[in-house]
Amino acid sequence: MLAVQVLGPVRAWRDGTALAFGPAGRKAVFGLLTLAGGKPVSRAELVQALWGERPPPSATNVIHTHVKHLRHVLEPGRGARTPSTTLPTVGDGYALNLPRDGVDVARFHSLVSRADSVLPGQPRQAAELLGRALALWHGPPLADVPVLGDHPAVVTLAAAQRVALARYAEVMIATGSARDVLPALVADTAEHELDEAAHALLIRAYTATGQRDRAFGAFEVVRRRLTEELGVGPGPELTAAYLDALEEAPRRPAAAVNTLPGDVFAFTGRAAELAELGRVPGTDRTGVPIVVVCGTAGVGKTALALHWAHRIRSDYPDGQLYVDLRGYDARLPVSANDALGRLLDGLGVTGADVPHDPDRRAARYRAELADRRVLVVLDNASAVDQVRPLLPGTSGCLVLVTSRNSLAGLVALHGAHRLDVDLLPAPDAVALLGALIGDRVRREPGAAAELAARCGRLPLALRVAAELAASRPGSTLAELTGELADRRRRLRVLDVGDDARAAVRTVFSWSYRQLPPRVAKAFRRSGQHPGPDVTPFALAALTGTDAEESRRALEVLARNHLAQPTSGGRFVVHDLLRAYAEELAGEHDPAPERSAAVDRLLAHHLAAASAAMDLLYPADRPYRPPVDVTVTPPFATADGARAWLNAERPTLVALCRFAARDGRPGYAVDLAGTLYRYLEGGHYADASTIHECALRAARRAGDETMLAAALTNLGALRRLLGDYDQAARHLREAIGLHRRTGDHYGAARALSNLGIVEERQGDHDAAAASQREALAVHQRLGNEYGVAAVLLNLGNAYNRPGHHHRAAEHLEGALELFCRLDDAIGQASALSNLGDVCGSLRRFPDAVRHLDRARELFQRLNHDYGVAVTLSNLGNVHRRLGDWSQAHHCYTSALPIFRDIGHRYGEASALNGLAEALRGLGRFGEARAAHADALRIATETGDQDERDRARTGLAVVLEQA
Known part of the structure; x- marks a missing residue:
């Protein structure tokens, strides 16, 4: 049996014994004939292959001699006059007839062809065939015959091998076996340094195996070679592989969370429903388990869902999430996008880590829940579209939905298990009254049963009635039941017979009728509040x-189960009660009075927010929207102001939305402008909602002054989020509007923000020009605070090699002005940036002194962002001093703060600093990972400086490691 190898050095064996071909020329002839696959090769072709355009006169004779010796080696028993069958003469050339199974190149082509025939349906079989084909290779074709290295047949065969390798890599990546193909890809890219497709495959394989640092490093290597050797950047295929690696960024581990409200007091009955819930299929199914608890309003859906959720908490050790979708609130239901923001917040994803785009936000939510066991409770859903984006992507989670709607689409399309909740059985209804009232139910069983029936056996109505009974201990249950029956007869709406909702309204009206007039008015007004709770x-x-009278009224409402107290002195009103309160307000209060009440509510929150900002940012006071109404704010100190803003933020968001929808655009714009400095501290999801509401309101109103203010605020926010292109568009439009309306201060503020964007995008000359123009405007206006702020930004713009002295000059000017203005935050910011510049100038004692002072100020002010920046700048100083351990400590202290508040530029800069410190400590693997994370963030945001810094760092690490 003859076996031939040409996929590598030329070899042949007969029955396992190696054959000796002799000189390289003879191997060349044999190899070319083998590659021809049995087709004849002329003597002229052989001569051309061995000697090119200038063969010796003896070339034909040499070829004939090589063939004669090959015949002897291949057919040792053939007689001198017997025609050769293995290597016959054909025309003016020769053909080599070998059994295909014995020739490696033939087997290679056969295996590749078979692999092609089973793709795409059988990828694993294709991978096995391609793996066997590639295993036949032992080097380049005809590796020990260098004279044939450029022969077309050899080049074609080598190309076929690389095509097969690429196909094999794609299949292995697709089937989860990328690690096995990595060695071959590494070798291939080392040999073909400028082949973008090969490097793209290597990056994809690294990404698939979780080696993102190596994926980014491989990208950097080929990117640099393309730039240096060809003067081009990465093409689409290579860029796509790199972007895929960015998308595979690992999630930071999150601790178990629990945002469930407390379990229901005196929960009674529902044994059958709880048993059915216990039989719901678990997480051993393909899709995510979904349970829909549906039933009429007030029937106890939420109580049942929360009670069961608390029962099964231990089955979901990674957390329990709750969100009230307010699906039946006619004015402000919670959108799926807002609900995703709240759910992500519960999972610890905040700030700029919360994507703005709804689809990306949903994807981030699913990614956070992947491979985790979390219980998700979606309360008060009104439609399938409100729920679908909130569904996790894996079966480890359980979703519990409550709705008045059957949500048939969830059942049909997502396999949800629907549980219909009916009225409480009569014994359970009486038992609930007993749990709430006590022995009176045992003493008057008949009256208790009648009272339960009059309440429609609805838990909400039963609780309201029980509280009324408890407040009148001198009356019998029979007397109270008679009153309720009489009340029902006198209500015109009760023509609907036994409709359960009529029973609820009857009980509400019965309880409402017992309220003192001022408390009754308070109840009606509570229905006009658009926020999630009432203070x-x-x-x-x-x-x-006044607030004291209102507090007492809310306590009375809570005792009557017409409101529910929560933490922080706040009260929640059930959506049925809100609707009833709003209905009563429409019946009893004139429209102008209701409108004036809402105006007062909006004015109160705007004035309180302005007062809070005065305490936190006093230097900004002249430049915030004016407030006409003076109120006594519910806080007296800066800490109290911040606590109020934190607690009231969901309400402020709701009020801004309400104002934008209700034809009060000025309020929406003024509230956004008032809260800007607070929201820029890291509350980016809510900031986006508020500033976008303000922008929509201003555009609908057609007011250029409001539109310019809204665009400036939203542009500045987009800058903080790292969306530099969108920020620049908003800010340039705002600058034009400010100039047209004669608002020079607004134009200067927008210009200064634009300068920061231009700096981040690497256009330092444009950045400095924008800042200088803004500075000139503030100087003409005599606005010292504006001058100080722009000097600070100018200092940052010049904080680069060759310009550090200029940067220090501007920052020292900013510091002097902030001190004169007694603006502590401004002083701390100037000191922090000045310390960084002093470090670049190697004025290390000054740098440390400035930064220590800045950190003290920021910590005293509870200014997290400032603390993080100062720590990062201190890390820069220690790094320049070569104190790698201290630098490492500073950066690792700053990073969690940047991540919590969502400041992406700060996070990228600190990651690059951390990587440089890790390189100094010799921890190259960790350095690669930190630079790769910085590169991902800087690439997403378009931050040129940090992107270049990360790329350079990765190249250095690869050379050092």
């Missing part, structure tokens, strides 16, 4: 009374 101060604004 005594907000109710005082709605009723025109």
